[in-house]
Amino acid sequence: MTAIDHALPIAVIGAGFSGTMAAIQLLATLPRSRPVLLCERADAFGRGLAYATRAPAHLLNLRAANMSAFSDRPHHFEAWLAEEGAEGVRRTPAGTFAPRGVYGRYLSELLRQALTADGLPRLRLVNDAVTDLEPSGGGFVLRTEGGQAHPVAGAVLAAGNLAGPGEPASRHRVDPWQPERFGRLHPHLPVLIVGTGLTMVDTVATLRGQGFSGHIVAVSRRGLLPNVHEPAEAWPAPNLTTGDLASLSALVGRIRREVASARAAGVDWRGVVDGLRPVTDFIWRSLPAPERDRFLRHLRPFWDVHRHRTAPPAAQAIDEEIARGSLTVLAGRIRAIADEEAHAVVTLLPRGEEQPRDLEVQCILDATGIGRVSETQDPLLRRLMARGLVRPGPFGLGLDAGPDYRALGTRGGGRLWTLGPLLRGVLWECIAVPDIRNQAAEVADLVAMDLERAEAA
Numbered sequence: 434m435t436a437i438d439h440a441l442p443i444a445v446i447g448a449g450f451s452g453t454m455a456a457i458q459l460l461a462t463l464p465r466s467r468p469v470l471l472c473e474r475a476d477a478f479g480r481g482l483a484y485a486t487r488a489p490a491h492l493l494n495l496r497a498a499n500m501s502a503f504s505d506r507p508h509h510f511e512a513w514l515a516e517e518g519a520e521g522v523r524r525t526p527a528g529t530f531a532p533r534g535v536y537g538r539y540l541s542e543l544l545r546q547a548l549t550a551d552g553l554p555r556l557r558l559v560n561d562a563v564t565d566l567e568p569s570g571g572g573f574v575l576r577t578e579g580g581q582a583h584p585v586a587g588a589v590l591a592a593g594n595l596a597g598p599g600e601p602a603s604r605h606r607v608d609p610w611q612p613e614r615f616g617r618l619h620p621h622l623p624v625l626i627v628g629t630g631l632t633m634v635d636t637v638a639t640l641r642g643q644g645f646s647g648h649i650v651a652v653s654r655r656g657l658l659p660n661v662h663e664p665a666e667a668w669p670a671p672n673l674t675t676g677d678l679a680s681l682s683a684l685v686g687r688i689r690r691e692v693a694s695a696r697a698a699g700v701d702w703r704g705v706v707d708g709l710r711p712v713t714d715f716i717w718r719s720l721p722a723p724e725r726d727r728f729l730r731h732l733r734p735f736w737d738v739h740r741h742r743t744a745p746p747a748a749q750a751i752d753e754e755i756a757r758g759s760l761t762v763l764a765g766r767i768r769a770i771a772d773e774e775a776h777a778v779v780t781l782l783p784r785g786e787e788q789p790r791d792l793e794v795q796c797i798l799d800a801t802g803i804g805r806v807s808e809t810q811d812p813l814l815r816r817l818m819a820r821g822l823v824r825p826g827p828f829g830l831g832l833d834a835g836p837d838y839r840a841l842g843t844r845g846g847g848r849l850w851t852l853g854p855l856l857r858g859v860l861w862e863c864i865a866v867p868d869i870r871n872q873a874a875e876v877a878d879l880v881a882m883d884l885e886r887a888e889a890a
């Protein structure tokens with residue numbers, strides 16, 4: 434690897450949770466002479482897709498006890514919450530759940546502290562979309578949409594959750610993350626949400642928060658709703674054998690037996706699912722590729738609704754909607770959409786039925802979740818793929834990367850690291866705060882070691 438100028442910054446691309454924490458950890462780990470350039474295309478730093486919301490009904494889906502930004506200070510967020518006296522915090526028998534906007538404020542506050550720490554302007558904020566990394570010397574020239582060019586020693590790609598494929602195609606389709614674009618909704622025509630997971634739960638809250646009082650229909654292939662958090666004792670991670678990991682069916686059988694043993698001991702299935710967390714990546718890596726593929730095609734929705742659970746107040750709001758008949762959750766497929774001037778006619782085939790039904794809706798909200806790298810239209814990722822600096826990882830879910838978080842491309846490795854949801858596929862547990870906070874600290878150590886070696890060369 435080429436030697437590198439000791440005064441060039443390390444760039445961090447994206448200032449959601451991953452990029453914010455990577456920048457904070459880099460500032461703590463790199464020598465004081467090395468600046469950090471944190472680039473974010475959205476208006477706000479330290480929020481990202483998950484924590485930009487200001488809606489009080491959008492609650493964190495993890496307990497406050499699990500949301501510290503630092504793994505070596507596990508009570509950091511809870512202590513901040515207590516000191517802040519933040520509004521909208523919900524205390525339930527299953528734990529404390531804060532609004533996601535409050536968590537965004539916590540991250541912004543950490544960033545503000547990092548900006549003013551040690552009296553040195555080492556953290557530079559660039560409020561622009563990064564469009565390219567042009568290899569130069571041992572590092573890159575980072576280019577932005579607004580025409581800026583910054584020479585950098587290396588970069589950490591923290592671009593996070595990718596936009597979905599933009600389906601179903603309809604002029605009435607609206608992005609659930611852009612509520613300002615919902616327009617004026619009329620109570621007499623239903624709204625269709627495609628997807629029945631956590632994003633659907635949020636979208637229902639957003640619609641009601643905007644005063645929409647009409648009927649909401651949510652559809653997904655299986656119509657599965659996320660489970661709710663409940664108090665659950667921890668159950669130890671199972672000692673998995675080679676036989677357990679030989680196939681998906683062997684693994685599922687083993688986990689079912691584990692759940693039965695837990696139940697016999699008075700422990701809820703949630704304790705077993707949570708207990709798997711430390712070994713989930715090991716399981717993912719150990720399963721043969723065809724079995725991982727089977728998991729993605731058949732089992733993933735079931736895993737997701739058990740693993741990614743809702744805060745009790747959010748689940749209660751959905752239960753009440755269903756009981757009132759103001760929300761209908763359907764299992765089925767969309768067969769066709771015919772756009773009319775003021776509405777769309779959606780043809781749905783309910784699961785297990787032979788006759789499709791037509792549904793007139795005034796808008797369609799795509800809550801099917803996060804896009805895959807292999808299908809992304811993201812200009813930066815497409816540019817980096819064209820340059821051979823990155824490539825899609827297993828199953829095209831995220832980017833390919835080594836165990837040292839270094840992005841793998843078709844040309845030799847550069848000083849480009851990645852973390853967070855972009856690692857989906859290489860890792861399985863990489864999208865939530867407890868995973869990303871560890872990755873951010875590890876990436877910072879690895880970048881520091883790499884630069885130290887290069888400076889010594």
Ligand SMILES: Cc1cc2nc3c(=O)[nH]c(=O)nc-3n(C[C@H](O)[C@H](O)[C@H](O)COP(=O)(O)OP(=O)(O)OC[C@H]3O[C@@H](n4cnc5c(N)ncnc54)[C@H](O)[C@@H]3O)c2cc1C
Pocket residue numbers: 446447448449450451452453472473474475480481482483484492493494495561562563564591592593594595635813852853854855864865866867869
């Ligand atoms: C709605 C939602 C709720 C969630 N709730 C929780 C929760 O309660 N608890 C939990 O642990 N996890 C939760 N998650 C998981 C979440 O993925 C992680 O907690 C974390 O927020 C991921 O952060 P990120 O920075 O990797 O991604 P993102 O939040 O997607 O942030 C990426 C950032 O990069 C910026 N960016 C992208 N490309 C560029 C570019 N080219 N130039 C400049 N900037 C760029 C984007 O604008 C964005 O701000 C939630 C996820 C979602 C989507």
